[in-house]
Amino acid sequence: MGSNHPDSQLYPHATGAAAKMVSEHSSEQSLKLYSGWFCPFVQRVLLVLLEKSIPFQYIEVNPYLKPASLLSLNPRGLVPTLQYANKPLYESTVICEFLEEAYPSSSPKLLPQDPYERAYGRIWSDFVTSRIIPAFHRALQYQVTGEGNSEAGFGEVKGEFVSKIREFTEAMSSSSGPFFFGEEISMVDLILAPWAVRLWVFEHFKGGLELGGEKWTERWGAWLKAVEERESVKATTSEREHYLPIYQRYADDTAQSELAKATRKGRGVP
Numbered sequence: 001m002g003s004n005h006p007d008s009q010l011y012p013h014a015t016g017a018a019a020k021m022v023s024e025h026s027s028e029q030s031l032k033l034y035s036g037w038f039c040p041f042v043q044r045v046l047l048v049l050l051e052k053s054i055p056f057q058y059i060e061v062n063p064y065l066k067p068a069s070l071l072s073l074n075p076r077g078l079v080p081t082l083q084y085a086n087k088p089l090y091e092s093t094v095i096c097e098f099l100e101e102a103y104p105s106s107s108p109k110l111l112p113q114d115p116y117e118r119a120y121g122r123i124w125s126d127f128v129t130s131r132i133i134p135a136f137h138r139a140l141q142y143q144v145t146g147e148g149n150s151e152a153g154f155g156e157v158k159g160e161f162v163s164k165i166r167e168f169t170e171a172m173s174s175s176s177g178p179f180f181f182g183e184e185i186s187m188v189d190l191i192l193a194p195w196a197v198r199l200w201v202f203e204h205f206k207g208g209l210e211l212g213g214e215k216w217t218e219r220w221g222a223w224l225k226a227v228e229e230r231e232s233v234k235a236t237t238s239e240r241e242h243y244l245p246i247y248q249r250y251a252d253d254t255a256q257s258e259l260a261k262a263t264r265k266g267r268g269v270p
């Protein structure tokens with residue numbers, strides 16, 4: 001994959017609030033995070049690092065160009081890739097759980113202490129990756145003019161995506177929340193947050209999502225508001241105009257990322 005790869009013509013660095021966060025994490029640290037400023041999987045890890053105030057060094061790389069610095073650590077050539085005590089780790093959910101375990105004295109704790117609750121949280125973190133993200137991308141990349149596709153088909157894929165958000169919402173604690181487990185933010189919230197704060201792409205490119213006025217949407221709305229207002233989320237968000245060309249290619253289904261290709265083949269997250 002060379003520099004003529006369309007997804008390689010990315011805006012080169014974070015902007016807005018995220019630029020400040022990057023500059024605050026630019027000095028040498030033994031914990032290094034190879035990142036793409038635009039990447040929601042990277043944002044998951046950044047949220048955990050910031051929530052727990054773990055010192056780290058932010059290193060910007062373009063994963064579509066697969067530089068040797070990235071490939072030598074992660075044969076998959078994806079971000080996020082972490083370097084911990086000179087050893088590499090990758091896969092965003094694995095890294096997030098690793099950070100929770102490797103920094104036991106850093107608060108807040110992001111996984112419940114009770115083993116059952118912990119496992120329950122993992123079911124729903126897995127649901128985000130295995131169900132919500134693929135449904136997000138099927139709806140975003142759907143082309144009404146595509147072979148065998150139609151307006152009705154588009155309505156169906158959007159409806160399937162909304163039904164996944166609904167299932168997730170109905171799994172939340174029935175208390176007023178606002179977070180998945182209640183008052184305190186947890187790993188499950190941080191695992192979904194990057195896609196939740198990118199839902200505007202459906203308004204911008206795809207005519208919006210119809211959530212309907214049912215009861216569950218109140219709980220979802222309260223969760224979303226709390227997530228959007230979270231300092232760590234704001235601090236890891238760049239200016240919207242720079243996400244636009246990236247999401248334009250997903251909306252037109254011309255993106256060539258591993259995720260875009262997997263979605264076209266009906267597969268899950270790479």
Ligand SMILES: N[C@@H](CCC(=O)N[C@@H](CS)C(=O)NCC(=O)O)C(=O)O
Nearest residue numbers: 039041063078079091092257258270
């Ligand atoms: N399963 C991986 C997915 C990571 C991923 O897809 N990252 C994207 C950027 S958002 C990437 O590195 N893409 C490079 C490519 O598609 O070639 C994780 O959870 O960390």
